[in-house]
Amino acid sequence: MEKNRLEAFSDGVLAIIITIMVLDLKVPxxxxxxxxxxxxxxxxxxxxxxxxxGIYWNNHHHLLKAVxxxxxxxxxxxxxxxxxxxxxPFVTGWMGENHFMPVPTALYGAVxxxxxxxxxxxxSIIIAAQGCDSRLAAAIGRDIKGKLSPVLYAIAxxxxxxxxxxxxxxxxxxxxxWLVPDRRIERVVDESSGR
Numbered sequence: 460m461e462k463n464r465l466e467a468f469s470d471g472v473l474a475i476i477i478t479i480m481v482l483d484l485k486v487p488x489x490x491x492x493x494x495x496x497x498x499x500x501x502x503x504x505x506x507x508x509x510x511x512x513g514i515y516w517n518n519h520h521h522l523l524k525a526v527x528x529x530x531x532x533x534x535x536x537x538x539x540x541x542x543x544x545x546x547x548p549f550v551t552g553w554m555g556e557n558h559f560m561p562v563p564t565a566l567y568g569a570v571x572x573x574x575x576x577x578x579x580x581x582x583s584i585i586i587a588a589q590g591c592d593s594r595l596a597a598a599i600g601r602d603i604k605g606k607l608s609p610v611l612y613a614i615a616x617x618x619x620x621x622x623x624x625x626x627x628x629x630x631x632x633x634x635x636x637w638l639v640p641d642r643r644i645e646r647v648v649d650e651s652s653g654r
Contacts, residue, residue, distance in 0.1 A: 462529045465537060466520070472541050473516050479548040480505055480512075504555030504567075507630060508547050511571070514637045515544060515578065521644040525595045526585055533588065536581040543574035564626050565619035571630060572612035579605055598644050608633050 484505060487494040519540075526533070550570045554563040582605070586596045599605075615629035 462523055462526050465529050465534065466523050469519060469523075469537060469541060470516070473512060473544065476545055476547055477509065477512055480508060480551055483548060483552045500558045501552075501555035504551050504559075507627075507634060508551040510634050510638070512544065512547060514634065515540075515574070518578070518637070518644070522582060522585065525589075525598075525644055527589065530588060532584045533581065536577070536584045540574065540577040540581050543570055543577050546570045559623045559627055561620045561623050564623040565616045568612050568616040568619060568626060568630065571633075572609055572616065575605075575609045575612060579609075595644065604636055608636070 484501065485498070487498060547570065550563070550567040554560075554567045557563045582599065582602075586593065586599065589595050611629050611633050615626040618629070619626040
């Protein structure tokens with residue numbers, strides 16, 4: 460399979476996920492600014508999820524640019540990642556509508572955790588296909604952010620049952636860690652294309 464098809468399919472799925480999330484933002488009745496106050500948790504959760512999807516889209520784009528040839532394992536690993544990302548609208552809406560209550564906040568973290576694991580699996584399959592001594596493998600290196608993120612998600616999931624607002628802060632901190640695109644993979648792509 461051409462990697463362009465995998466990229467286009469993934470981009471389409473992510474665009475649909477974002478569209479579903481924004482459609483869940485309900486327009487308030489009334490023209491006074493005070494009608495927006497109850498929607499603040501919903502909007503904040505939407506903004507956090509939008510940032511996360513942007514981070515995944517950006518890093519996924521760079522990761523697939525480093526792929527030479529797509530195989531069946533990569534396709535299934537990519538679908539696995541898209542499955543967890545497709546749950547973002549549900550957990551985003553549930554956490555926001557319930558104003559960061561423990562169970563919705565923990566489930567939000569569980570989906571973040573499983574998406575991170577799925578991305579790691581996809582990345583590992585691509586590296587295995589290219590070889591452990593490939594430029595991509597060297598660029599990924601020890602992948603401290605990639606290993607730290609699931610640990611922080613797991614902590615946040617447990618903390619959500621006692622202090623959900625701390626869990627939300629942890630989710631935001633992890634997003635901030637990843638907000639700057641991963642330049643390691645971008646450099647590999649630029650070097651291989653002669654830029």
